[in-house]
Amino acid sequence: MSAAQPIAAPARVPSASPHPPRRIWSIGGGKGGIGKSLLAASLGAQLARMGKRVVLVDADLGGANLHTCLGVAGPPLTLGDFIQRRVERIEDVAVETGRPGLRLISGASDFLSAANINYAQKVRVLNRIKALDVDVVLMDLGAGTAYNIIDFFLASDVSLLVVVPEPTSIENGYRFIKSALYRRLRRAAQGDEVRRIVDSAIDARNPSGIRTPLDLLAAVEREDAAAAEALRRELRGYQPHFIVNQVRSDADAAIGQQLVTACARHLGIRSTYAGFVRYDDAVWRCVRQRRLFVDDPEGGRPAEDVQKIAAGLLKGENLTLPWS
Amino acid sequence: MKTPRGTHYEILGIEPSATGEELEEAYRRCLALYGEGALAIYSLLEPEELRAVRARVDEAYRVLSDPDRRREYDASPREPEPDDTDAAPDLPRPEPAVLPEPVTGPDLRRVREARGVALKEIAIASKIGVRFLEYIEADRHADLPAVVYLRGFLQEYARAVGLDPQRTAASYLARLARPGPRATGA
Numbered sequence: 001m002s003a004a005q006p007i008a009a010p011a012r013v014p015s016a017s018p019h020p021p022r023r024i025w026s027i028g029g030g031k032g033g034i035g036k037s038l039l040a041a042s043l044g045a046q047l048a049r050m051g052k053r054v055v056l057v058d059a060d061l062g063g064a065n066l067h068t069c070l071g072v073a074g075p076p077l078t079l080g081d082f083i084q085r086r087v088e089r090i091e092d093v094a095v096e097t098g099r100p101g102l103r104l105i106s107g108a109s110d111f112l113s114a115a116n117i118n119y120a121q122k123v124r125v126l127n128r129i130k131a132l133d134v135d136v137v138l139m140d141l142g143a144g145t146a147y148n149i150i151d152f153f154l155a156s157d158v159s160l161l162v163v164v165p166e167p168t169s170i171e172n173g174y175r176f177i178k179s180a181l182y183r184r185l186r187r188a189a190q191g192d193e194v195r196r197i198v199d200s201a202i203d204a205r206n207p208s209g210i211r212t213p214l215d216l217l218a219a220v221e222r223e224d225a226a227a228a229e230a231l232r233r234e235l236r237g238y239q240p241h242f243i244v245n246q247v248r249s250d251a252d253a254a255i256g257q258q259l260v261t262a263c264a265r266h267l268g269i270r271s272t273y274a275g276f277v278r279y280d281d282a283v284w285r286c287v288r289q290r291r292l293f294v295d296d297p298e299g300g301r302p303a304e305d306v307q308k309i310a311a312g313l314l315k316g317e318n319l320t321l322p323w324s
Numbered sequence: 325m326k327t328p329r330g331t332h333y334e335i336l337g338i339e340p341s342a343t344g345e346e347l348e349e350a351y352r353r354c355l356a357l358y359g360e361g362a363l364a365i366y367s368l369l370e371p372e373e374l375r376a377v378r379a380r381v382d383e384a385y386r387v388l389s390d391p392d393r394r395r396e397y398d399a400s401p402r403e404p405e406p407d408d409t410d411a412a413p414d415l416p417r418p419e420p421a422v423l424p425e426p427v428t429g430p431d432l433r434r435v436r437e438a439r440g441v442a443l444k445e446i447a448i449a450s451k452i453g454v455r456f457l458e459y460i461e462a463d464r465h466a467d468l469p470a471v472v473y474l475r476g477f478l479q480e481y482a483r484a485v486g487l488d489p490q491r492t493a494a495s496y497l498a499r500l501a502r503p504g505p506r507a508t509g510a
Contacts, residue, residue, distance in 0.1 A: 171367035197472060208473040209451045222476055251356070258357045258364030261337070266368055 022316065024130060025138045026059070027243075028153045029162035030176030031169050032143035035245045036162050038287065039277065039306070040140035041069035042294040046310040048101035049294075052135040055094055057105045059152050060142035061117065064107025070097050071290040072104070080108025082128070083121050090128040099295075103134075122148060126155050145179040153180050158313060159240045160274060163259070165252040173242075173259070181213055181238050181269060188234045194220055194227040214268040241274035243309060248279045275309040277302050332384035332397060340398065347388055354381045422488045427495040429463035436461075436485045450480035457481060465500055474500075 027040045037060065044056040058066040058079065067074050077093040087093055094103040117125070129137055139156065141149045153159050159180075163173040182202045189195045197219050201210040210216050213235060221228035244256045256273035263269040278301045286293040293299040294306055333340050336350040357365060358378050369377065387393045423431055436443070443461075447454045456477055459467045468474050475493045482492035 165363055167363060167366045170363055174368055193472060207469050208476070211451075219472070219476060222479070223472055254356065255364045258362075261357060262365050262368055 022157045022313070023134075023136060024156045025136060025158040025160065025313075026141055026153050026156040027139070027160045027162060028141040028149060028176060028180075029169070030143065030145055030172035031163075032063075034162055034164045034169050035277075036143075037066055037140050038069050038283070038293075039162055039243065039245060040138055041066055042292055042303075042306045043310055044102055044136075044138045045070070045097075045099055045292055045294050046306050047136050047138070047314070048099050050310060050314070051101070052314075053101050053133075054136045054138060055103045055105060055132055055134050056097075057129060057137060057139040058107035059139045059149075060107050061148070063142060066104060066140055067106050068290060069287075070099075070104060070292060072097055075104070075106045078106040078108045079125070083108065083117055083125060090125070090132065094132075107140075117148060122151060126152070130155075145176050147183065150176075150180045150183050154184055160243055160313075161240045161271075162243045162245050163255075164246045165244065165248070165255050170255075170259075177240055177263065177269065177271070178213070178267065180240070181235070181267075182216075184238055185213070185216070185231050185234055188230060190227055190230060191224065193223055194231075197223065198231075212267050214266075217268070235268060236270065238269060240269070240271045241313070242271055243274050244276040246279040247276040252276070274313055275305060277305040277309070331402065332388050335380050335384040336388070344389070347385070351381070351385045351389075354385075421486060422491050423495070425495045426499045427492055428499065429461040429496075432481065432485070432487075432492075432496075433461040435487060436481075439485050441485050446481055446484040449484060450477075452477050452480060460496075468500075471497060471500070 025043075027036050027043070029036050037058075040056060044054050048054045056066055056070075058064040060066075061079070064078070072095070075093070075095040077087055077095075079090075079093060081087045082090050082093050090105065094105045097104050129139070139152055141152055143149075153176075161173060161177060163169045179202075182198065186195065186198045186202070189198045197208075197210075198216065200206040200208055201213075201216040201219075204211070208219060210219055217228055217231055217235070220231055242256045242259050244252065244259075247253045253276045256276055260271050260273050263271045280293075280300050280302045282296070282298050282300045283293045283302050286296050286299070294303045296303070331340075333342070336347065336354055338346055338350045342350070356362065358374060358381060365374065387397050421435075423435065436446075443454050443457045446452070446457055456468065458464075460474075460477065460481060469477070475497060478493035478496050479489035482489040
């Protein structure tokens with residue numbers, strides 16, 4: 001069972017561990033309506049402006065709308081056409097967005113079946129996405145914690161988790177982060193008994209009292225020390241980045257750091273704080289006019305915030321904030 | 325999850341060399357994280373866990389903010405920190421004892437009663453339901469969860485009453501001649 005971990009001192013240096021190439025990015029959050037898609041679109045546009053060749057992938061298979069965020073028409077070909085093999089190459093469903101360096105692979109909004117793609121289809125999509133000849137692939141994930149969403153999240157080099165300062169979003173954020181971790185651990189689990197323990201942990205009301213990843217590791221440890229060590233390695237390799245959106249105060253901005261601390265102490269998860277985006281009516285005005293706020297001279301502080309997040313993530317730096 | 329462990333410094337997230345100002349800052353941070361209505365911790369901890377963490381934070385602050393008490397605390401010998409996997413509950417512990425084999429439920433109850441430990445205490449410290457602890461003591465093997473969980477339960481129980489966790493659990497389990505027991509619903 002777990003002991004709370006000591007609060008990590010606020011990070012002051014870029015993370016020292018060597019990173020795999022940060023090419024595949026994903027944005028999830030567990031909850032709808034928290035600005036995920038808009039953030040994905042603006043982050044993509046910002047990265048392109050910084051000279052990166054970027055493909056945005058609308059992986060919200062049931063509710064694709066990234067094209068609207070970017071102010072472009074719904075493309076004639078979508079990821080659905082690739083999944084259903086009406087198009088052989090994934091490059092062929094990538095469309096220009098009117099911004100140099102930024103292309104879009106639109107999600108399938110036209111039929112429901114694409115939201116329930118099977119395992120082989122998912123692997124094919126992921127492999128082709130990874131093979132795209134670009135600097136950054138940025139995937140916008142749908143809401144919820146379905147395996148399809150989580151698998152895209154886990155397949156990323158940079159896994160971004162968006163929350164807004166509201167209890168519902170925080171709750172779904174924790175659920176998402178735990179679901180994704182358990183999925184990752186389940187895949188790495190060796191042996192029937194260990195897999196059974198991981199499975200039981202996924203049920204939040206399991207009788208074994210396993211409530212957190214730390215509890216789970218302790219339970220596995222009692223059964224099989226080597227398996228526990230393997231899972232511990234997986235846990236260490238799981239490093240989601242938080243983004244706090246719609247920040248209205250310093251206290252809101254501090255939530256990101258608090259989430260990092262809470263994850264470390266109570267879940268054993270080493271997350272980082274990628275940054276926050278301040279709330280501004282300018283964003284809403286831009287959305288209404290189907291313009292992207294980072295393209296707009298009136299984009300204001302949220303545009304600056306997105307710029308900082310993009311630059312920080314490219315450099316592998318974490319936001320350092322004195323938490324208020 | 326149990327009462328958070330760690331030194332007063334670790335609970336507050338500061339170095340033992342922290343200045344008074346750093347202590348105040350750390351305490352303020354902890355209140356922001358764990359305080360009434362705190363957002364970042366929402367849904368992560370059960371109410372009683374949150375209360376336990378708050379109590380630990382307050383205690384740590386009370387001790388460290390008083391120069392005399394802090395000096396006394398710094399001078400006192402520290403128990404070695406158990407690692408994550410060795411989750412001894414924070415109960416007073418006499419020397420771990422080993423019971424003669426085979427260990428039965430009634431044996432365990434006798435030890436527990438002799439040590440004056442209430443089932444409720446074990447339940448709170450270990451987060452194991454009192455019901456399961458009673459089943460262990462009553463040797464109601466059919467009502468107990470699968471061995472993989474039961475071993476953990478027995479180890480927690482043994483620790484709480486000052487018995488050797490591994491050997492107690494092994495000895496108790498050796499008597500269970502149930503092939504492939506299943507977990508009971510909680």
